[in-house]
Amino acid sequence: MKKFVIVVISLLVISVILSGCSKSGGSGSGSGKVTLTLYSTMNTDEAPKFKKVIADFEKEHPDIKINANFPGEDYEKLLRVKMAANEMPDLFDTHGWAIKRYGDYTADLSDMDWVKDMDEAMKPILTDDKGKVYAYPMNEAKDGLAYNKKLIEKYGITPPTTIDDFVKALETVKEKSNGKVTPLWIGGSEATAFGGIYDLMATPLLITDKDHDYSKQLLDGSFDWSHYDKLSELLKQIKDEGLVNKDALTAKGTQATQLMAQGKIAFAFISGSFGPETTALNKDVQVGLLPTPAFYPNQKPVYTGGERYTVAVWKDSKHQKEAKEFIDFISQPKYVKQIAELSSLPPGLTNVKVDNYYSDDYNKYSDSPIVPYFDRVYLPSGMWDVMGKTGQDLFSGAKTPAQVSKQMGDEYTRLRKQNQ
Structure with missing residues (x-):
């Protein structure tokens, strides 16, 4: 009988310890770290530069790790599978389809500080008439x-x-x-x-x-x-x-x-x-x-x-707070500029001026209208x-x-x- 009691007590202790580990670890390994999964359409030349930004974030946020994925041509197929299974990444690129394709999977970002600086041209693409903001624009195509x-x-x-x-x-x-x-x-x-x-x-x-x-x-x-x-x-x-x-x-x-x-x-x-x-x-x-x-x-x-490169937060992510911390980080002027320059495109926010590779051409043809992608609208x-x-x-x-x-x-x- 004593042995039985000892075994039961031991199992209860182990159960409590394991329960505590699982609660503290989030998606990590019990160390208290949270791992966020990120998927982006960035190409093989741009991805390494973006990874340096991610490394800066991880350095300032040692309890958050970003598992970044850049699947290239397979991106859309992978995301369709994840949507069908309702197992989306914590952070993902909406690549032109923030509302029409991914709208039901994105958390509302309208309460974030950077929203007030969003380029007017991006607002009809990334927001709806109810005020929901579907994604953070890292740059503007x-x-x-x-x-x-x-x-x-x-x-x-x-x-x-x-x-x-x-x-x-x-x-x-x-x-x-x-x-x-x-x-x-x-x-x-x-x-x-x-x-x-x-x-x-x-x-x-x-x-x-x-x-x-x-x-x-x-x-x-x-x-x-x-x-x-x-x-x-x-x-x-x-x-x-x-x-x-x-x-x-x-x-x-x-x-x-x-x-x-x-x-x-x-x-x-x-x-x-x-x-x-x-x-x-x-x-x-x-x-x-x-x-x-x-x-x-x-x-x-x-x-x-x-839209070119964006970051949206999955509405069912268990780590929305940490995901928004990442977006807050990359919306700092220093990183807005870095990300716009790595892609040689204008930034999605207006509080930063970027002198990128094509600036002379953009200025020369400044009277040419900027129109949305044909397929995304029509x-x-x-x-x-x-x-x-x-x-x-x-x-x-x-x-x-x-x-x-x-x-x-x-x-x-x-x-x-x-x-x-």
Whole structure:
């Protein structure tokens, strides 16, 4: 009997000890530390710089560890799986879909100090009419057409502001370089390269010209997709005239920086850190960033903007307090500046001035409107993949421009019904 009592008492003591450990450890190992899981869409060049910011945070907050993940092209697939299982990371990047895709999974950040400094352009993208703030904007996307400044000047080309001038510029590069310089380079082994081009050009074609504004029809589902033909016809013309790299379907996006640094590329629809990374390889090459050229007379070229890198907090996280501490930390002016500069983009907050790589171009084209990404406003979730894949099909010859538009229309209709 005594042995039985001793065993029971021993088990109770162990149970109390284990219970105490589990309560104090959060998601840690019983040491009192909390581990926050963070997922970001930052690329392989930017992630190491962001990790240094994370290390600074961990140094100042020794009881909080950040488990940072940068899955690249697999990000969206991974997050969809996590949403389906309702097992989201404590901190995650909404990459353009703060409200439409991730809204039901995000905690409200409206009580945080940095909110008062949020750029006005970001407010309709990251807040709703009830005042909820869905994510913290680490920077503000501003995408367009990259070009080799010295090369264009060498060939006597004025940076194009219309699509007609853009095509003429490509033809001039091909002629004056004797085919040694690729006029337009596309790393199309990944469908996202084609998706990005269609997305940037669709806005000036279909939205921003008052006589060719189909925004209402795109939003209510009545859009005639034959209007989309012109984008594919333009890309087909560029391909047929040899104004794009022959390996556009197999080239990898990671090749672009090296090729631009070697003076082998004139234009590319690549933004962000592409410019500074190129100049880091060859200081004699300076990359400019133009707004997407206009399709119609009297139409201004446009930059495409919105969310680039954000941090949202999972509404069901057990560590919302610690997650918000991390956001508080990176919203300090010192880190706002660092993060904006690592991505060569404007900051999402207005209390910091950043002189980044493309500042001269942003100032030169300051009268060009900044418009939201076409797919994020006008297309149902899932259409990004369709845009990219149909672009690959166009370049491979598997589809004509009309067939591309038909597939876009069919998928648009199907996905609208599916998402309702």
